[in-house]
Amino acid sequence: MEQLSAWFTELLADNSIFTARTLGYYGEGLVTTVQLVFLSLVIGLVIAVPLSIARGSKRKWIKMPIFFYTYVFRGTPLLIQLYIIYYGVVFIEGIQDTWLWVILEEPFYPALIAFTLNTVAYTTEIFHGAIKATSKGEIEAARAYGMSKSLMMRRIILPSAFRRALPAYGNEVIFMLHASAIASVVTIMDLTGAARLVYARFYAPFDAFLFVAALYLCLTFAILYLFRYLERRMLAHLKPQS
Amino acid sequence: MKKLLTVTLLSATMLAGTAQARDYETVRFGVDVPYEPMEYRTPDGELTGFDIDLGNALCAEIGIECEWVVQGWDGIIPGLMARKYDAIMSSMTINEERREQVLFSDPYFTPPSAWFVPADSEIGKPNEEALKDRNIGVQRGTLQDNYATDMYGDVADINRYATADDMVLDMEAGRLDAVFLDFPVGKSTLLDSEDNDYKVIGNMITEPKEYFGDGFGIAFRKRDEDLAKKFNEALATLKENGTYDEIFNKYF
Numbered sequence: 001m002e003q004l005s006a007w008f009t010e011l012l013a014d015n016s017i018f019t020a021r022t023l024g025y026y027g028e029g030l031v032t033t034v035q036l037v038f039l040s041l042v043i044g045l046v047i048a049v050p051l052s053i054a055r056g057s058k059r060k061w062i063k064m065p066i067f068f069y070t071y072v073f074r075g076t077p078l079l080i081q082l083y084i085i086y087y088g089v090v091f092i093e094g095i096q097d098t099w100l101w102v103i104l105e106e107p108f109y110p111a112l113i114a115f116t117l118n119t120v121a122y123t124t125e126i127f128h129g130a131i132k133a134t135s136k137g138e139i140e141a142a143r144a145y146g147m148s149k150s151l152m153m154r155r156i157i158l159p160s161a162f163r164r165a166l167p168a169y170g171n172e173v174i175f176m177l178h179a180s181a182i183a184s185v186v187t188i189m190d191l192t193g194a195a196r197l198v199y200a201r202f203y204a205p206f207d208a209f210l211f212v213a214a215l216y217l218c219l220t221f222a223i224l225y226l227f228r229y230l231e232r233r234m235l236a237h238l239k240p241q242s
Numbered sequence: 243m244k245k246l247l248t249v250t251l252l253s254a255t256m257l258a259g260t261a262q263a264r265d266y267e268t269v270r271f272g273v274d275v276p277y278e279p280m281e282y283r284t285p286d287g288e289l290t291g292f293d294i295d296l297g298n299a300l301c302a303e304i305g306i307e308c309e310w311v312v313q314g315w316d317g318i319i320p321g322l323m324a325r326k327y328d329a330i331m332s333s334m335t336i337n338e339e340r341r342e343q344v345l346f347s348d349p350y351f352t353p354p355s356a357w358f359v360p361a362d363s364e365i366g367k368p369n370e371e372a373l374k375d376r377n378i379g380v381q382r383g384t385l386q387d388n389y390a391t392d393m394y395g396d397v398a399d400i401n402r403y404a405t406a407d408d409m410v411l412d413m414e415a416g417r418l419d420a421v422f423l424d425f426p427v428g429k430s431t432l433l434d435s436e437d438n439d440y441k442v443i444g445n446m447i448t449e450p451k452e453y454f455g456d457g458f459g460i461a462f463r464k465r466d467e468d469l470a471k472k473f474n475e476a477l478a479t480l481k482e483n484g485t486y487d488e489i490f491n492k493y494f
Contacts, residue, residue, distance in 0.1 A: 087408070090415035105417055107401070187401035197402065200383030
């Protein structure tokens with residue numbers, strides 16, 4: 001590690017901005033951004049699947065609250081949601097004395113909560129749309145086989161709906177990555193936070209932000225590649241056979 | 243003959259030039275108002291503020307009359323050159339670009355920064371040991387940010403905020419152990435707040451210069467070196483005999 005950092009310092013001796021120290025800021029920022037986005041997406045996915053099924057329920061008292069929730073979280077900017085969860089909760093009298101404060105004190109968790117709630121809203125709607133678009137032929141065939149509702153959901157509707165939702169969900173993942181750039185407003189040192197720090201330090205907007213843009217591009221590329229792979233595997237049956 | 247005339251004319255202008263650097267009986271100060279608490283008007287229209295009081299005290303020390311001429315900021319150096327007044331005392335930061343045009347006195351004021359902590363905090367002095375693993379708040383990109391990052395960035399968590407308001411909010415929420423702020427800003431937002439649950443630890447910080455700059459100076463025309471020297475001497479005297487601190491405490 002010592003050697004590595006010495007090698008870096010030597011390599012970067014000619015410029016004053018990208019020293020081992022500022023690259024360290026970017027490195028930590030990269031880790032924070034990936035953690036934040038990955039965790040919120042995984043938790044979001046787990047919550048969104050049952051919600052998207054319930055969202056298509058015939059019963060109004062199940063359907064309406066979920067619709068209201070997705071409507072509110074898709075209808076307001078993520079920045080506002082983050083502000084409310086981070087700064088707003090402070091105004092709840094006595095919250096500092098409850099166990100909740102352990103979670104809300106650090107900026108990471110309020111941001112994680114805001115991002116998760118936001119992505120759950122979008123993902124629910126994406127999956128709900130895909131479930132609704134299941135062709136009636138498949139459902140009729142399943143009924144003809146005498147499948148119960150839950151078995152039909154598990155074996156027929158969900159697998160085909162997830163495949164159909166894959167491209168749209170890939171977009172949502174990329175949007176989340178880019179939306180995570182606002183985490184730095186609540187003092188989290190993510191990639192954008194690191195870039196802002198370097199910018200403020202050296203008054204070099206081009207160097208600081210172009211470098212971070214390149215890092216975001218790399219992350220986006222990795223996500224695109226992953227989803228292309230998934231699509232190729234899971235949507236193989238839709239390709240014309242030769 | 244013609245040559246002689248030129249020489250005479252030249253020396254005449256030069257004489258006139260030196261005559262300008264005469265002993266002043268009245269010094270007119272150019273000032274841009276309002277810029278609280280450095281210079282502003284009282285409700286009845288009177289000029290007041292740190293600059294005004296210090297300027298008057300300096301004149302009294304030297305034994306000359308002071309007059310104040312109000313002038314907008316963008317024309318304040320041209321106004322000095324055009325002799326609308328003889329000096330500028332208007333929170334002007336000393337820097338190289340201005341130094342090319344005017345002659346600065348010694349800095350008479352550097353906006354101080356200070357560490358603010360909750361009143362019941364156990365942090366006694368701002369040093370590495372006391373700030374270890376603490377959450378420190380600063381405003382992003384400010385000189386306080388640079389200072390705190392370089393001094394304590396390795397031992398403490400530095401939280402950077404877009405605005406001072408956000409930072410004060412988080413301080414009240416209990417997310418921060420200490421904030422490093424411009425003293426006047428911290429005083430008005432933290433010390434003078436309703437509950438007043440905060441205190442300053444350590445001294446006012448205005449050093450080192452690479453972070454905090456050269457501070458404010460009185461600007462003179464370049465040829466008025468004698469006048470600048472008199473003000474420098476008077477400033478040193480006022481700092482020694484306590485008058486300076488008296489005026490400082492009145493406004494900060």
